[in-house]
Amino acid sequence: MFVKQPxxxxxxxxxxPHLRELRRRVLTVIAAIVLATGVTYWFVxxxxxxLSEPLTRIDPALSRLVYTGLPEALISYxxxxxxxxxxxxxxVLVYQFWMFVAPGLERHxxxxxxxxxxxxxxxxxxxxxxxxxxxxxxxxxxxLWFATEQIHPHLKLAAYLNFMxxxxxxxxxxxxxxxxxxxxxxxxxxxxxxxxxxRTYSYIGMLIISLLLVAGDPVATFMLAVPxxxxxxxxxxxGRIFSNNERNTNA
Numbered sequence: 001m002f003v004k005q006p007x008x009x010x011x012x013x014x015x016x017p018h019l020r021e022l023r024r025r026v027l028t029v030i031a032a033i034v035l036a037t038g039v040t041y042w043f044v045x046x047x048x049x050x051l052s053e054p055l056t057r058i059d060p061a062l063s064r065l066v067y068t069g070l071p072e073a074l075i076s077y078x079x080x081x082x083x084x085x086x087x088x089x090x091x092v093l094v095y096q097f098w099m100f101v102a103p104g105l106e107r108h109x110x111x112x113x114x115x116x117x118x119x120x121x122x123x124x125x126x127x128x129x130x131x132x133x134x135x136x137x138x139x140x141x142x143x144l145w146f147a148t149e150q151i152h153p154h155l156k157l158a159a160y161l162n163f164m165x166x167x168x169x170x171x172x173x174x175x176x177x178x179x180x181x182x183x184x185x186x187x188x189x190x191x192x193x194x195x196x197x198x199r200t201y202s203y204i205g206m207l208i209i210s211l212l213l214v215a216g217d218p219v220a221t222f223m224l225a226v227p228x229x230x231x232x233x234x235x236x237x238x239g240r241i242f243s244n245n246e247r248n249t250n251a
Contacts, residue, residue: 025096032092037085044077047084048157051164054137055155058144065157076158083165119179127175131168139167139223167224170210174228181235186242195236202232 040047048065055062067073094117102110147153184190195202210224 022100025100029089029093029096032089033082033085035085036088037082040084040088041077041081044081047080048077048161051161054132054140054164055160057137058141062144062153062155065155065160067157072156072158076161080161080165116183120176123175123179124172128168128172130175131171135171135223135227136164136167139219143219170224171227174224174231177228177231178235178238181232182239182242185239192240195232195239199232199236203229206232 049063052063052065067076098113144153181195185192185194206228207221207225210221210228
């Protein structure tokens with residue numbers, strides 16, 4: 001038997017309201033990002049000063065960053081403003097996305113989505129703060145330890161901002177790992193011992209990801225890969241504990 005397909009006009013009438021709503025929400029998000037980026041640009045020098053604070057604590061002279069290309073400072077400021085603008089506009093993005101998908105979700109699905117979003121934001125913020133306050137200052141101290149009277153560091157603006165932003169962003173993402181692993185186990189996506197059985201491949205993958213996130217810097221790769229591996233083991237352990245607790249409860 002052949003199932004009669006609805007005509008294209010019927011499909012268009014069904015999907016067009018959703019497409020118009022999606023377009024409206026996407027334009028709202030873009031407008032919010034542009035506005036936040038423009039406002040952030042007025043305070044970009046304060047942001048650069050904030051990112052340079054770890055250097056100031058090591059040696060105030062090091063916080064005087066240099067640039068060797070005429071458009072380098074402008075491009076660096078614009079990139080930093082855009083990144084911070086996206087972060088500032090993130091609540092608008094999340095709200096618009098939620099308002100688009102929420103009508104199609106059941107009540108328990110909405111609760112799960114809100115919990116995932118809340119914990120994800122909290123863990124990302126914790127990872128970013130940990131990187132800025134602990135990891136990056138110690139990493140900078142170690143790297144600048146090689147300076148001598150004959151070798152004096154002159155840090156470029158663009159390179160330093162990329163180094164700091166990638167490090168902070170990478171640790172923010174890294175702190176999401178245990179939560180995502182536990183959620184995968186609790187939702188039944190993977191078995192409780194899945195992560196333990198695939199530990200070797202996961203370590204290789206995390207090493208490659210660390211290498212890409214820090215643009216190939218070997219020391220920074222090591223500094224990111226080690227916490228990633230520890231977070232991976234933490235997520236694997238917590239996932240097994242939750243699974244055992246659920247089995248004991250159901251028994």
